[in-house]
Amino acid sequence: MKTKKEMRNYQRAYRQKQRQDPLFVIKLREYYREWYKKNGRKRAKNYNEKNHKWREEHPKEVQAYYEVEKALSKKLIKKPNKCSKCGRVTKLVGHHPDYSKPLKVQWLCHSCHKLAHAEKTIKARG
Numbered sequence: 001m002k003t004k005k006e007m008r009n010y011q012r013a014y015r016q017k018q019r020q021d022p023l024f025v026i027k028l029r030e031y032y033r034e035w036y037k038k039n040g041r042k043r044a045k046n047y048n049e050k051n052h053k054w055r056e057e058h059p060k061e062v063q064a065y066y067e068v069e070k071a072l073s074k075k076l077i078k079k080p081n082k083c084s085k086c087g088r089v090t091k092l093v094g095h096h097p098d099y100s101k102p103l104k105v106q107w108l109c110h111s112c113h114k115l116a117h118a119e120k121t122i123k124a125r126g
């Protein structure tokens, strides 16, 4: 059995070793950057509230979104890097023309996605 002190020393040595590894440092930096993007202090609260409201109002979208995430992680589908409408290389959102077919997803940039929803609303109104 190792004593607590030994364990602590071991962990400290381990972390020090990690910090000397440039690849680890890069990974760590990326991790924090991602974390701040997601949890950035200023907008965190507002963002969560909005997100929560949206989820409650759009249960079908949420379900379809989860199906897509699952399929992506299982590599059943692939996320392209270009918007399928305008071809812009940017961050894409999975859009569902039909929520009953969650894996029939259209990858759109933010502005095309907005447009797609506007069109959908107009069509739904008739």
Ligand SMILES: [Zn+2]
Pocket: 083, 084, 085, 086, 087, 088, 108, 109, 110, 111, 112, 113
């Ligand atoms: Zn686009």
Ligand SMILES: [Zn+2]
Pocket: 094, 095, 096, 113, 116, 117
């Ligand atoms: Zn959409």
